[in-house]
Amino acid sequence: MNDISLSLLADGPAVILVEPQLGENIGTAARAMANFGLMDLRIVKPRDGWPSDSARRAASRADHVFDRIRLFQSVEEAVADLGYLVATTARPRDLAKPVRGPASAAPIMRGHIAAGIRPGILFGRERIGLTNEEISLADEIVTLPIDPRFASLNVAQAVLILAYEWRRSGLESEEEGLRFTTRLDSRPASKEEMLGLYEHLERALDAVTFFRPPEKKPSVVATLRAMLQRASFTEQDVRTLRGVVAALENRPTRPRQRADGSLTTSRESED
Known part of the structure; x- marks a missing residue:
């Protein structure tokens, strides 16, 4: 030109x-x-x-x-x-x-x-x-x-x-x-990470007897896994969601320091 x-x-x-x-x-x-x-x-x-x-x-x-x-x-x-x-x-x-x-x-x-x-x-x-x-x-x-x-x-x-x-x-x-695009700071979740999420969620649901009647559990599990897979999670998404499930289970958190200097793993807030 x-x-x-x-x-x-x-x-x-x-x-x-x-x-x-x-x-x-x-x-x-x-x-x-x-x-x-x-x-x-x-x-x-x-x-x-x-x-x-x-x-x-x-x-x-x-x-x-x-x-x-x-x-x-x-x-x-x-x-x-x-x-x-x-x-x-x-x-x-x-x-x-x-x-x-x-x-x-x-x-x-x-x-x-x-x-x-x-x-x-x-x-x-x-x-x-x-x-x-x-x-x-x-x-x-x-x-x-x-x-x-x-x-x-x-x-x-x-x-x-x-x-x-x-x-x-x-x-x-x-x-x-385009001036900008969405930048993914986290890679796509691996199948191993997704499997860990599925199993974690299913254990938590089992603990609260979500699968009723029990004979329908396989079909409900398959539906849940298909729903989660369609979301195309990143590995950060998986960590976050597993943290949510752990909180609902009231599982201990990582050790953190109280106001008095002692350590705790409880999820309960301090008064």
């Missing part, structure tokens, strides 16, 4: 908001872009003018995106330097253009960037969306699989979805991009 492509990849596709009505929507769109690594936000004739304090507040410190916002007087000016443009809409259009979902549009935009071509995503007005004339400037239409009974989608929400799919398209798997 050449230097031009790397530069385009760093910014990602341009996001163009056409005549946004509310500063809050501009700010939350900038925040959504920052969440997923998009940098190039362009605004066409914002209704309430510019700059906008409400937009700045809604951006929630996404300054690296917000401070680069560029204003344009027409859609044509805003998209002039783009070589590939998709237009977002939730309504059917009588236009002979390919229609894609966000997940399939994102890798196509990456392919254009690899070829040194700057892509962009066009978003319409909160109330009426994009006009047919504006959509005609686009190469393809992108829409979302939303419920047709309520097709209205906030512009910043739409930006968030497209931005997510953009970032997701650059990862081998969704999990690759």
Whole structure:
């Protein structure tokens, strides 16, 4: 990939908001872009003018995106330097253009960037969306699989979805991009450890005559063991659960020091 492509990849596709009505929507769109690594936000004739304090507040410190916002007087000016443009809409259009979902549009935009071509995503007005004339400037239409009974989608929400799919398209798997995963501090329990847990629990249950009538004990034991096995315990889980069973048996604990300095293995609390 050449230097031009790397530069385009760093910014990602341009996001163009056409005549946004509310500063809050501009700010939350900038925040959504920052969440997923998009940098190039362009605004066409914002209704309430510019700059906008409400937009700045809604951006929630996404300054690296917000401070680069560029204003344009027409859609044509805003998209002039783009070589590939998709237009977002939730309504059917009588236009002979390919229609894609966000997940399939994102890798196509990456392919254009690899070829040194700057892509962009066009978003319409909160109330009426994009006009047919504006959509005609686009190469393809992108829409979302939303419920047709309520097709209205906030512009910043739409930006968030497209931005997510953009970032997701650059990862081998969704999990690759996660900030953190659950870290297991304990290895999976061995079969020997699980067998020790089973037998410990069964002895404790025998002591309180849980298995009644006695002839049903084998089937109940098999059910209990199957339940415990499905839990996929770690060795720490097994130790903890055996400690619980021992406490229910009121078995002695490890020696501990009383307030007077003497040692005890009793589970009873000190008054």
